[in-house]
Amino acid sequence: MRAGGAPVLRVRDGQAAIAWWARLGFAVEFEHRFEPGMPLYVGLRRDDAIVHLSEHAGDARGPSLVYLYLPDIDRIAAEFGLEVSEAPWAREIHLTDPDGNRVRCGWVPPPAGMPPRVRVSTLSLSAADVPALSGFYGSLLGYAVHDEDPGWHYLLASDGSVALAIQGEPTHVPPVWPQTADGQQMQAHLEIRVEGELDAAVERAVALGARLAAYQPQDDVRVLLDPAGHPFCLWVAT
Numbered sequence: 001m002r003a004g005g006a007p008v009l010r011v012r013d014g015q016a017a018i019a020w021w022a023r024l025g026f027a028v029e030f031e032h033r034f035e036p037g038m039p040l041y042v043g044l045r046r047d048d049a050i051v052h053l054s055e056h057a058g059d060a061r062g063p064s065l066v067y068l069y070l071p072d073i074d075r076i077a078a079e080f081g082l083e084v085s086e087a088p089w090a091r092e093i094h095l096t097d098p099d100g101n102r103v104r105c106g107w108v109p110p111p112a113g114m115p116p117r118v119r120v121s122t123l124s125l126s127a128a129d130v131p132a133l134s135g136f137y138g139s140l141l142g143y144a145v146h147d148e149d150p151g152w153h154y155l156l157a158s159d160g161s162v163a164l165a166i167q168g169e170p171t172h173v174p175p176v177w178p179q180t181a182d183g184q185q186m187q188a189h190l191e192i193r194v195e196g197e198l199d200a201a202v203e204r205a206v207a208l209g210a211r212l213a214a215y216q217p218q219d220d221v222r223v224l225l226d227p228a229g230h231p232f233c234l235w236v237a238t
Contacts, residue, residue: 004159006043006050010060011099014040017053020097023079024070024105026051027146029158046070048160063100071195072237073107115204116196118234120162122154124189126169134166165191190232198222198236205234 011017018028026044033040039055049068054060069090070076077084077093085092090106097103110117127133134153137143143155143164151168176183194201202222206212213223213231221235 004050006052007066008052008054008060009064009066009101010062011053011055014042014053014055016098018042021051024076025072063102065102065104067104067106069107070105071107073105076105110196116194116201118192118194118201120190121193122163122165122191124165124167124191126167126172128170128172130166130168137164189230192232192234194234194236198234201234
């Protein structure tokens with residue numbers, strides 16, 4: 001298990017604070033009260049960035065200052081009606097939350113010519129019964145369903161590990177183990193998030209030996225085949 005940490009900010013109204021942080025792209029990971037009517041303690045997450053908010057009077061007496069590295073700095077600036085400051089160390093904006101805590105958001109663009117940073121974001125598995133497989137992995141791994149519809153579940157880990165997507169496939173046939181030449185082969189595909197320009201990441205993947213698939217279903221996703229023919233997706237957040 002990876003080590004981690006989270007700043008704790010004192011807030012007067014947890015629900016109002018949650019709504020404010022949602023404008024920065026943060027979502028609730030957990031909420032806790034010792035008893036109904038007691039002060040709220042809530043954990044927020046955006047990718048690997050974690051912030052805790054506490055209504056408890058003795059916690060994190062502020063106001064405090066938090067520095068966040070967020071790639072969509074221009075979107076956030078527009079959301080709050082601010083101009084981005086071009087500091088020598090980062091592109092920044094300065095915010096103040098409803099409780100007076102200062103939130104400084106910055107982003108350091110990669111040097112010219114550096115390939116985009118990429119990382120595995122999600123492992124997708126096919127299943128005829130989506131809720132059953134989702135429930136199994138949720139219990140086994142401690143993942144929680146973050147988004148769902150009748151044919152698709154998206155599960156997140158509390159420690160920021162690779163997410164898991166269960167996709168409905170009525171004709172799914174379980175693979176044979178051990179593998180045989182004439183049996184159903186094991187299948188999986190990786191969804192890899194790109195932090196940078198999608199086309200640049202595609203070009204680098206092709207240079208390394210991948211092939212662009214003929215069918216491309218979405219503008220913000222590129223389906224490629226690795227050198228062994230396994231499909232994988234490069235995608236950018238929109």
